[in-house]
Amino acid sequence: MNKEISVYNKLYDVVRRNLFVLGVVAVLSILVAFLNVYLIKFEKEITDAAILKNKGLFKGLLIGVLVIICLKIPVEYIKAYLFGKFAEKTLMDLRIEISKKLIFSPINFIEKNAAGDFISRLTSDISIVAGFFTSALDQLLYHPVVFIIGLIYAIHLNWKMTLISFAIIPITILIAFIISKPVERFTKKQQDLYGNTNAIFQDIISGISVIKVFKLERYFYKKFENSLLKSFSEGLKSAKVETLLEPVKTIIQLGPVLLVILTGGAMVMKKQLTFGGLMAFIELMNIFIAPMNILPNIINSYRKAAAASKRLNEILSQYLEESGSEKGFDEYEYAVEFEDVWFSYENDLEKAVLKNFNLKIKRGEKIAFVGSSGCGKSTIVKLILGMYKPQKGCVKVFGIPTSRWNLYSLREKISVVNQDIYLFPDTIFENIKYGRYSATYEEIIEAARKSEIHEFIMSLPRGFETELKEGSVNVSGGQRQRIAIARAILRSSDVYIFDEATSALDADSENNILKTLNNSLKGKTIITIAHRFSSIKNVDRIIVIDRGTVAEEGSHDDLLCKKGIYYQLYTAQLMNELV
Ligand SMILES: Nc1ncnc2c1ncn2[C@@H]1O[C@H](COP(=O)(O)OP(=O)(O)OP(=O)(O)O)[C@@H](O)[C@H]1O
Numbered sequence: 001m002n003k004e005i006s007v008y009n010k011l012y013d014v015v016r017r018n019l020f021v022l023g024v025v026a027v028l029s030i031l032v033a034f035l036n037v038y039l040i041k042f043e044k045e046i047t048d049a050a051i052l053k054n055k056g057l058f059k060g061l062l063i064g065v066l067v068i069i070c071l072k073i074p075v076e077y078i079k080a081y082l083f084g085k086f087a088e089k090t091l092m093d094l095r096i097e098i099s100k101k102l103i104f105s106p107i108n109f110i111e112k113n114a115a116g117d118f119i120s121r122l123t124s125d126i127s128i129v130a131g132f133f134t135s136a137l138d139q140l141l142y143h144p145v146v147f148i149i150g151l152i153y154a155i156h157l158n159w160k161m162t163l164i165s166f167a168i169i170p171i172t173i174l175i176a177f178i179i180s181k182p183v184e185r186f187t188k189k190q191q192d193l194y195g196n197t198n199a200i201f202q203d204i205i206s207g208i209s210v211i212k213v214f215k216l217e218r219y220f221y222k223k224f225e226n227s228l229l230k231s232f233s234e235g236l237k238s239a240k241v242e243t244l245l246e247p248v249k250t251i252i253q254l255g256p257v258l259l260v261i262l263t264g265g266a267m268v269m270k271k272q273l274t275f276g277g278l279m280a281f282i283e284l285m286n287i288f289i290a291p292m293n294i295l296p297n298i299i300n301s302y303r304k305a306a307a308a309s310k311r312l313n314e315i316l317s318q319y320l321e322e323s324g325s326e327k328g329f330d331e332y333e334y335a336v337e338f339e340d341v342w343f344s345y346e347n348d349l350e351k352a353v354l355k356n357f358n359l360k361i362k363r364g365e366k367i368a369f370v371g372s373s374g375c376g377k378s379t380i381v382k383l384i385l386g387m388y389k390p391q392k393g394c395v396k397v398f399g400i401p402t403s404r405w406n407l408y409s410l411r412e413k414i415s416v417v418n419q420d421i422y423l424f425p426d427t428i429f430e431n432i433k434y435g436r437y438s439a440t441y442e443e444i445i446e447a448a449r450k451s452e453i454h455e456f457i458m459s460l461p462r463g464f465e466t467e468l469k470e471g472s473v474n475v476s477g478g479q480r481q482r483i484a485i486a487r488a489i490l491r492s493s494d495v496y497i498f499d500e501a502t503s504a505l506d507a508d509s510e511n512n513i514l515k516t517l518n519n520s521l522k523g524k525t526i527i528t529i530a531h532r533f534s535s536i537k538n539v540d541r542i543i544v545i546d547r548g549t550v551a552e553e554g555s556h557d558d559l560l561c562k563k564g565i566y567y568q569l570y571t572a573q574l575m576n577e578l579v
Pocket residue numbers: 111345346353371372373374375376377378379380419
């Protein structure tokens with residue numbers, strides 16, 4: 001990924017879309033620069049005309065000055081408006097591009113990065129880049145142009161004096177450049193640290209109930225405080241460098257002006273320069289000094305923006321989830337096939353979760369996965385959904401390898417209730433509707449009935465319109481699972497996967513729901529993952545997974561007779577229940 005960033009700046013791709021407007025701004029900047037230097041020229045001539053007491057010339061020049069001012073105002077207005085449009089549009093495009101990457105990138109990219117880090121990239125990094133676009137870039141477009149035009153006019157006025165006053169400029173540029181270099185390093189570090197702080201804050205919000213129960217308030221508060229202190233000390237370092245820039249700016253400002261007054265005054269006395277010429281020179285000096293004065297800030301702003309862009313580029317150069325073109329067929333024999341599958345989250349087969357895993361699930365078969373915690377049951381689901389690709393072997397769904405599937409079509413054909421259920425902070429109605437957004441009101445009610453949540457919803461004062469809170473804290477764990485089941489069965493898929501979908505329910509409620517589901521999902525392929533054996537007794541085939549492979553398979557009775565792993569797990573649970 002890093003290589004990709006260094007060779008191709010994705011941020012530039014986004015900026016490029018609005019380059020035309022920027023081009024117009026650049027042309028208008030040149031026009032404004034011309035008008036400003038012309039104004040100085042007219043002012044010089046008007047002063048000389050006044051000293052020579054030439055009334056006719058004075059009046060003519062006065063009209064000229066007024067015409068330039070009348071032209072300058074609308075041109076500057078249009079330029080500022082277009083620049084604002086360019087900056088705002090580019091930032092909007094950037095935000096759109098980043099959110100697109102977040103939503104459409106493969107799940108492992110999201111899982112690898114902390115949520116708080118993403119948020120800080122979306123907020124503080126973007127505002128740093130925005131700072132560069134809204135001020136520094138505008139100045140960069142104007143000042144070099146007016147500098148060159150002003151320089152030409154200055155040489156034309158008096159080349160000797162131009163040389164003298166410019167002697168000091170290269171030295172000051174060099175000093176400013178050297179001083180601002182460490183700012184970039186500190187800013188990158190500070191931004192990384194802020195990302196870290198945000199991640200901790202995110203943890204605190206998501207885990208507040210665990211924090212309270214385990215009395216971790218102080219620990220997390222300290223962790224948060226330490227992280228903030230670290231970014232504070234980095235911020236202080238960069239502030240120190242920034243204050244060092246101040247005296248440099250003062251020298252840059254005063255030096256050339258004093259030189260102009262000294263040498264220019266002497267030339268006026270020797271009649272080598274008119275008084276108007278000296279006035280023009282002092283004004284031209286402002287034009288020359290302005291970029292010198294703001295240059296350290298521009299360099300500083302550029303360096304900060306460059307550091308922030310590097311972090312944004314990491315997201316922007318992320319590949320979108322790869323998807324094939326297959327949309328599936330109606331005719332197929334096996335719903336799911338795993339052929340010699342090896343899979344590791346870390347891309348390291350030494351640490352493989354699935355090792356030479358083989359499994360075929362027939363169309364319409366009802367199967368269950370059993371195995372100790374962490375043996376890879378949920379991982380199998382992720383592979384079926386094409387969230388991850390195996391390093392070796394092949395996962396086929398409806399006869400087609402997941403790598404060739406159009407992932408949108410694949411996921412449309414599979415309904416899943418995940419182990420970690422997430423309900424959106426929205427109404428219960430909307431949450432169920434997310435299963436199939438085109439579903440009718442009646443279909444949603446029906447799905448709620450089948451998952452045995454309808455009665456509960458109707459007992460709420462606002463019924464289906466009840467708003468779920470953040471983290472769905474206003475419904476119980478079991479109610480949450482039933483809403484999720486309703487959401488999954490609303491979608492009429494070919495394959496249903498229930499990963500610990502009823503674990504929060506009591507045994508009776510669980511058996512009731514399973515019975516209803518079995519009746520309403522007749523003929524469909526159903527994969528159940530459960531820790532409670534009573535809920536899977538009636539499936540066609542139980543697959544026992546151990547150390548990344550299929551250790552045993554068969555019906556409940558077959559497996560009990562075998563007296564292997566299943567028998568051990570089953571009797572252990574039975575004993576527990578009896579105790
Ligand atoms: N996103 C991930 N990144 C890295 N490792 C992971 C990831 N998800 C799971 N693992 C690891 O893969 C292994 C299998 O996890 P998986 O979630 O498939 O187990 P499981 O059988 O579903 O367990 P449980 O019954 O507790 O739900 C575990 O050792 C886990 O640590």
